[in-house]
Amino acid sequence: MYAKKEPVIELFIKAGSGGKNIGCCPSSQRLFMILLLKKIHFKVTPVDVHRKSAHLANLAPGTQPPFLTFNGGVKTDTLKIEEFLEDILCPPRYPKLAVQYPGSNSAGRDIFSRFSLYIRNTSLASNAAQERALMHTLEILDLYLTSPLPREPGEGPSKRSFLDGNHLTQADCTLLPKLNVIRVVLGRYRGLDILERFSGIERYMRHAIAENEFSHSCPTEQEIERAYFTIAQSLK
Missing domain, CATH: 3.40.30.10 (Glutaredoxin)
Known part of the structure; x- marks a missing residue:
């Protein structure tokens, strides 16, 4: 055969x-x-x-x-x-990438749109409100990452590596590239360290960087900074 x-x-x-x-x-x-x-x-x-x-x-x-x-x-x-x-490209020859828990698909859904509004804003008067709105969406994601999934072993905060468990899924392929851009741009142009603020997001990004599928497909921080150089203008 x-x-x-x-x-x-x-x-x-x-x-x-x-x-x-x-x-x-x-x-x-x-x-x-x-x-x-x-x-x-x-x-x-x-x-x-x-x-x-x-x-x-x-x-x-x-x-x-x-x-x-x-x-x-x-x-x-x-x-x-x-x-x-x-x-x-389905099983048994290829791995399934769909999530097990529907909440994993919606986690972080609004973050990039909030980030885009915030980073393109040049008005100092509205900056604080835009920043609070962005941080709120990040808090929601952080809560999802630190809350145990159904049937997750152990007690206390979740220790899983990714959105849906300990393996990368389609949901991670959607969210991680955006989250990495947000991390780099906020740090470079707004002095905000989201990994320092959010322990769940820090763990999530740390595990992602250790995976070849993420690191091999990822642009350099310099490329991300260059892409947002004219977008992230100074506040007035």
């Missing part, structure tokens, strides 16, 4: 400042992490959004990375790509 042939996959991600390295794009890292977790062979191609080649422009007209080719077919919607990969 012949083994089923593996699909040919190429993931196109946003390139960094050099045009080749990994750029600051949570959606790109999200799909990069998922493919790594699926333990499948695939090619990664960084795309310089300012100098997209004619080939790529024809491959996915009007589309910015991330996008993906699967056996020659082009897929451009991040959420639909995630759903497609989970459906077609």
Whole structure:
């Protein structure tokens, strides 16, 4: 009996400042992490959004990375790509990445939108209120991370590594790239250390950094800082 042939996959991600390295794009890292977790062979191609080649422009007209080719077919919607990969790269050959607990999917859902409003705000008068709103969403996430999941062994605060347990899931692939951007940008441009403030988030990020699927797909802090240099303007 012949083994089923593996699909040919190429993931196109946003390139960094050099045009080749990994750029600051949570959606790109999200799909990069998922493919790594699926333990499948695939090619990664960084795309310089300012100098997209004619080939790529024809491959996915009007589309910015991330996008993906699967056996020659082009897929451009991040959420639909995630759903497609989970459906077609399924057990027993590939690991399941869906969460066990629904709350893991919604944990941290509003954080990036709050962060975007806060970091783009240039008014000193409204800064405090924007910061409180952002910190509140981080507090909710921290509470989820420190609260034991159903059937979690032991007593007291949760000791799990990730949102849904001790293994990375789709929920982590969605949240961790955004949370890392928030961590770096707040520290660099607003002097806020969220890892110092929130023990659950600190544990979560520490475990993530130790995983190859996160660290290998992650842009450097310098790339993240560069991406937000003109966005995180001084307060007036």
